[in-house]
Amino acid sequence: MKILVTGRNGQVTRAIMECSKAQGHKAIVLARPQFDLATSDVSTVRRLMSAAAPDLVVSAAAYTAVDQAETDEKRALAANVGGAEQIAICADELRIPLIHLSTDYVFSGENGCPWREHDEPAPRSVYGYSKLLGERAVANACSDHAILRTAWVYSPFGTNFVKTMLRLAQRSEAVSVVGDQVGNPTSAHDLAAAVIAVGSNMVRSRDPALRGVFHAAGMQEASWADFAKGIFDLSRSQGGPHAEVIEIATADYPTRASRPANSRLDCSRLASVHNHALPGWRHSLPGVLARILAESRSLSVSAEVTRR
Numbered sequence: 001m002k003i004l005v006t007g008r009n010g011q012v013t014r015a016i017m018e019c020s021k022a023q024g025h026k027a028i029v030l031a032r033p034q035f036d037l038a039t040s041d042v043s044t045v046r047r048l049m050s051a052a053a054p055d056l057v058v059s060a061a062a063y064t065a066v067d068q069a070e071t072d073e074k075r076a077l078a079a080n081v082g083g084a085e086q087i088a089i090c091a092d093e094l095r096i097p098l099i100h101l102s103t104d105y106v107f108s109g110e111n112g113c114p115w116r117e118h119d120e121p122a123p124r125s126v127y128g129y130s131k132l133l134g135e136r137a138v139a140n141a142c143s144d145h146a147i148l149r150t151a152w153v154y155s156p157f158g159t160n161f162v163k164t165m166l167r168l169a170q171r172s173e174a175v176s177v178v179g180d181q182v183g184n185p186t187s188a189h190d191l192a193a194a195v196i197a198v199g200s201n202m203v204r205s206r207d208p209a210l211r212g213v214f215h216a217a218g219m220q221e222a223s224w225a226d227f228a229k230g231i232f233d234l235s236r237s238q239g240g241p242h243a244e245v246i247e248i249a250t251a252d253y254p255t256r257a258s259r260p261a262n263s264r265l266d267c268s269r270l271a272s273v274h275n276h277a278l279p280g281w282r283h284s285l286p287g288v289l290a291r292i293l294a295e296s297r298s299l300s301v302s303a304e305v306t307r308r
């Protein structure tokens with residue numbers, strides 16, 4: 001299968017590139033500078049997509065800076081709604097199945113149980129709102145779509161909560177982390193495997209039951225504080241940075257964007273329709289952490305060699 005994925009250095013894009021290669025698929029990127037989500041016109045996207053002639057398009061690129069989006073609404077909407085819609089329009093015109101990635105932050109968080117696909121979204125942040133409008137634009141523009149809502153993505157790539165915690169532990173003995181927001185930490189590589197599994201099914205069959213919205217997140221829940229404790233326990237056992245976690249309330253960690261208290265996603269539709277489940281973070285974090293630590297050690301060794 002030939003997969004065209006948007007973005008270049010994004011966590012999910014890079015994981016899709018690696019997983020595709022490992023599974024014998026060919027993945028290519030649609031990325032800056034040729035393609036800019038916020039400013040490219042539809043004719044440019046059509047030309048690039050048509051020249052690539054993929055079997056599947058994966059719309060992974062997005063404006064993901066949650067706090068920054070609160071004061072940068074125009075750019076967040078241009079990328080997450082306008083950019084997402086252009087990809088969908090072109091995939092539809094060229095009759096290519098499309099997988100679009102979305103987020104747990106479309107939900108309010110005010111619910112006692114994990115969110116199902118048909119639950120009413122009510123985003124609390126500009127980022128969540130822009131992703132919800134993006135979902136709607138994609139669904140309107142392209143009938144042959146699957147929208148995968150994921151959550152709390154971590155990987156060896158780019159910026160994410162795991163890397164932030166390790167960085168903070170290098171300079172402090174204790175880190176304060178909110179314990180009253182719960183969700184499903186998701187390894188980008190596990191998500192990439194899910195994207196490829198869903199995409200393969202869509203390419204193989206035009207069955208409408210394989211399309212629509214799916215929740216696709218790691219199967220174990222945690223609060224951010226639980227997750228931080230898990231990160232430091234593992235890092236300590238692998239000789240990496242670690243810190244004490246001081247569990248605090250959301251009110252004690254003010255941020256520009258409000259985040260859902262309950263972000264948990266019920267992924268049973270993905271399991272029943274696509275026969276696919278994403279492993280939990282306790283299974284996947286050790287491998288990701290080992291890779292982050294190994295890469296940072298080899299970076300410090302090469303910096304040391306350069307200094308000498």
Ligand SMILES: NC(=O)C1=CN([C@@H]2O[C@H](COP(=O)(O)OP(=O)(O)OC[C@H]3O[C@@H](n4cnc5c(N)ncnc54)[C@H](OP(=O)(O)O)[C@@H]3O)[C@@H](O)[C@H]2O)C=CC1
Nearest residue numbers: 007008009010011012036037061062064103150151152153
């Ligand atoms: N990270 C998370 O915790 C979660 C992410 N998601 C969704 O999953 C998807 C992938 O997220 P993730 O990989 O973590 O994101 P990252 O923040 O790691 O990467 C963002 C990607 O979007 C690209 N991008 C941003 N702005 C533009 C633009 N104007 N033009 C072209 N490309 C642009 C970046 O391009 P470049 O490489 O050029 O910088 C990069 O590849 C997104 O749709 C996100 O909303 C959903 C839930 C959780």
Ligand SMILES: Cc1cn([C@H]2C[C@H](O)[C@@H](COP(=O)(O)OP(=O)(O)O[C@H]3O[C@@H](C)C(=O)[C@@H](O)[C@H]3O)O2)c(=O)[nH]c1=O
Nearest residue numbers: 064066103104151152153161164176177178224253259
């Ligand atoms: C760095 C830090 C964060 N926090 C809190 C703030 C916030 O409530 C929570 C997570 O903070 P972050 O800013 O790292 O994560 P955030 O950017 O909110 O992550 C989100 O990204 C987007 C793209 C998504 O789609 C979501 O699924 C989610 O993964 O942890 C602490 O309590 N202590 C800390 O030291």
